[in-house]
Amino acid sequence: MTFESLSLFEEIYGSYFQAVRNVLEQAAAAPLTLSDMYHLVRSCAFEESAAAIVPKLTDGPWSSLLEKARDKTWKSRLKSSYLKTPLTALQKSWLKALLSDSRFRLFFEDGQLEQLSEELADIPALYEPSDFHYFDQYADGDPYETIKYREIFQTILKAMTEKRPLFTAYEGGKGRHLTLEVLPCRLQYSPKDDKFRLLCVNFRRGRVGAPAILNLGRITACHLSRTPIPERFDWKYPCSPASTVQPVRIRIQNERNALERCMLHFANYEKQTVYEPDTDTWLCSLYYDPADETELLIELLSFGPVIRILGPETFLRQVHDRVRRQHELFYSDETALFPQDCFRAGKENAAPEE
Amino acid sequence: MSGFQELIKNFDRVRDYMRQFFLYGFKVRGEFGEKSGRTYDNERRRIENYLSGYICSDYTSKGKQISIRMDSKQIRSNPLYAAWKSKSFTDRDLLLHFFLLDLLSDGNAMTVPELCEAISLRYGEELDVQIVRLKCREYERLGILASEKSGKSFLYRLAPPLNLEKPPLYDTLLNAVKFCSEAAPFGVIGSTILDREYVSNDLFCWKHYFMVHTLEDEALLTILAAMREHRFLSFENHSTRSGKSVTLEGLPLQIFVSTQTGRRYLCVYFAPKRRFNCLRLDCIFQPKPLDVCPEYDFFREKLRQNLPHCWGVSFGGRSRLETLSMKLYIDETKERHIIGRLRREGRGGDLERIRENIWLYTGTFFDTNEMLPWIKSFTGRILDLQCTNQAVLDKVTADLEAMYQMYGREDEHDF
Structure with missing residues (x-):
């Protein structure tokens, strides 16, 4: 094998091949109606694929793969019901x-x-x-190489796949040691932090509590619990959209490549951008999780004056406070500065805690 | 629209449109300059099909603007992988794929004439021997088929499954693939492995996930091939600012990745200039490996020695290293996390406690201009800045002053 012969863009990985495979495997097990075929194709391919694929299978150039029965159903002509391609x-x-x-x-x-x-x-x-050189990844990533971390990771994964509660010993902020029983829902990974976090729900004496986020690096021990889980528990609970707050609105100036930088930098946020010809600027609304507000705030500040934060007002107030505070620090007597309290709104990149 | 095809032959076109819709999302039909309106309509419709559920339309005075909108924290699997799964093919390609899998599914090996005969008998399709032979060779190249010589002809069989495909190891492997299909380079390959098993990621979610960069992966694959074989590389570099394109040749050494923006860069050594240079991967097209460089390891080692002095992707000018110092006020009783920030984000710079609540960060890098966004993220805490590059100092001071003019006055509102 030579690397030059490898390509990501091959039809064998394509959605159409996957959809036809799905139809043929199902049609080998039991005859399919047209409706069944449309449903199967939609589950594997794109919006308009079914309209292209199904007629080709029933009456078109791919019809040698299927055999039509009298009752308007189709079964596979292939002897095999197992059409998985070998690993390439x-x-x-x-x-x-x-x-x-x-x-x-x-x-x-x-x-x-x-x-x-x-x-x-x-x-x-x-x-x-x-x-690869990850030049701006944070230096305090999780200790993946340690045996203890790996054991904790595997126990959490087992609890998630078996949908079991988990007992955890957790080192909270300010060195507090906590023992928690939680329902583990998702493992969240951030390449920037190089950390895993467990999105979970507190679970005490069989009662479901509030969502929580635990840093895996701070879980000191964990094991599976046998407490039964309420049947109707929604395992997606803490992962539901949090973008219910008003978006942050920014005006992007047409200078210093600000538009390109902003669009790339905030590409992980849901956003909407409109060009305003009168001012030759772009208005961008960024939808964000309130838990990330401080992080978004300092990201926006890092752009300096090439963007202008327009709102919402509570967000803008924090910007005002920081900018004024900065002016005071630069141009006032240092001894007049203490104590300061303008950062009460949130912790900058403080590790999320339960 | 007659003749509309969801599938495409050329990935570069969909790469361009998808990137425009995803990253910017404010351009209207007439602004996709060099393309015809009909081309725009077709590409737009394709992308709407690939990413239904993520497409938004807004109407402005200039026309309809299409955007791809998604919150990466809510995404389980990168929807843009759909673009990789949209390659067009002929009817014969599809038929032969399933005929071959079916005929060889029992583990037997067959020659090309035997395959042709079986296809004719079993499925009623008459296919030319040469066409079947080419497909067998192609599938051997892809690793789907294995061949062995038998007399004058070749016997083809399905590549045997690996032992790792047996449970319980395979179940664990698939969980790992669910993670790596989003978190590792070339995650789309993991996505094809999950497709093969009809499974999808139900364990992981993401923060700081920049999905658009999958669109650069085909170019990256070729670049890595050149790196693996220590070859020079020629490529087209498109400037996003000027819109111009130039062909460059250099020695590809490493891929620089920003985890904070998702941007990836190719670090190249340009021999005539005797300089390392980083170029954005999303601006690189048509990479082609050239001759082998006998001194490859030497340049790679030189780069390794330089890395501690790179704040980001710049190797600076020809001047010496630049030093930047930032004195900060940090309330040590309430704001220990800021000290943590400086340690984990300072990229090897020194952090020193001057006295109670006063801390000094000092870093020495090729290009302190690159540090300015990070410096400005401490707005409201900076007591003093010093830098050996006066222009950098002037720039950040002017920026902070401009921000004060923008936000600092009580009556300043622009809602």
Whole structure:
């Protein structure tokens, strides 16, 4: 295999092939109606794909794959009901590259990692970790290499896949030690922080409480609990959209490449941008999770005067306070500055706690 | 619209439109300058199909503007991967794919003439031997088929499954793939592995996830191939500011990644200038590996030695290193987290406690201009700034003053 022969853009990975495979596998198990086929294609492909694929399968150039029965149903002409493509060279090469990723290794026991290494021994890795330099990643990422962290990670994963409650010993802010029972819903990963966080729901004596976020790096021990979970518990609960607050509105000046920088920087937020020809500026609304307000605030401040924060008023007030405070720090006598209290609104990048 | 096809031959076109819709989302039909209106309509419709549920239309005085809107914290899997799964094919490609999988599913090996005969008998399709042979070779290249010589002809069989595909290891592997399909380079490959099993990510969610950069992955694949073989690279570099395109040649050494914006850069050594340079990956098109560079390891080592002095992606001018110091007021009883910020975000700079509540950060880098956004994120805490590059100092001071003029006065409102 040569790397030059590898391509991501191949029809075998395409949604149409996946949709047809789905139809054929289902049609091998039981005859399908047209409606069944439309449904199966929609689950795998794009908005208008079913209208293109199904007629080709029933009456068109792909009809040799299906056999029409009298009752307007179709069954597969293939003898096999199992049409999974073998792992390709590209997929194997990617898996081999992952073996050098400490986050990937968290999922496995040592014996499993050895087995994976042996299996993929002859496969060249698609890339090496040293091919990439993450120049602005925070320096206090989670300790993926430690045995304890890996054990905690695997226990949480087990609780999530088995939908079981979890007992955790947690080191909270200011060194407080807490023991919590939680329902683990999702593991959140941030490449910027290089940390995992557990999005969960407090669970005490069988009663569901408030959502919580636990830093994995601060969980000192955990094990599965046997407390039964209420049948109707919604495992997506803490992951529901939080963008219910008013968006932050900013005006972007047409200078210093501000538009391009803003659009790239805030690409992880849901946003809406409109050009205003009268002022030759862009108005951008950024929808955000209130938990991230302080982080968004300092990100916006980092752009300086090429953007102007317009609202909402509570957000703007914090900007005013910081900017005025900065002016005082620069141009007032240092001894007149203490104590200061203009940052009560939030902690800058303080680790989220339960 | 007759003749509309959801699928595409050329990825670069959809890459361009998807990026425009996703990142900016404020351009209207007439502003996609060099393309015809019909082309715009087709691309827009395709992207609407790929990303239904994420597309928003707004009407302005200039016309309808399309945007892709999504909150990365609510996304389980990158919707833009759909673009990678949209390659067009012929009817014969699809038929042959399923015929071959079906005929070889029992583990038997068959020659090309045997395959042709079986296709004719079983499915009633007459296919040319040469076409089947080409498809078998293509699938061998992709790793789907394995071949062995038998007399004068080749026997083809499905590539045997790996032992790692057996439970319970495979279940664990798929969980890891759910994570890596979004968090590792070339995550779209993981997405194809999950598709193969009809599963999707139900365990992980993301923060600071910049999805648009998957669109650069095909170019990245070629660049990494050149890096692996220690080759020079030629490529087209499109300037987003001027709109101009130039062809460059250099030695690709490393990919610089910003986890805070998702931007990725190719670090190249340009021999004529004797300089390292970082170029945005989303501006690089048509990369082509060239000759092998015998001194590749030497330049890679030189780059490694330089990295501690890069704040970001700039190697500065030809002047010496620049030093920037920032004195901060930090209330140590209430704001220990700010000290934590300086330590984790300071990229190797020194942090010193001057006295109670007064801290000094000092960093020495090639280009302190790159530090300014970070410095401004401490607005409201900075007691003093010093920098060996006066222009940088003037710039940040002017910015802070301009912000005071913008926000500092009580009566300043612009809602």
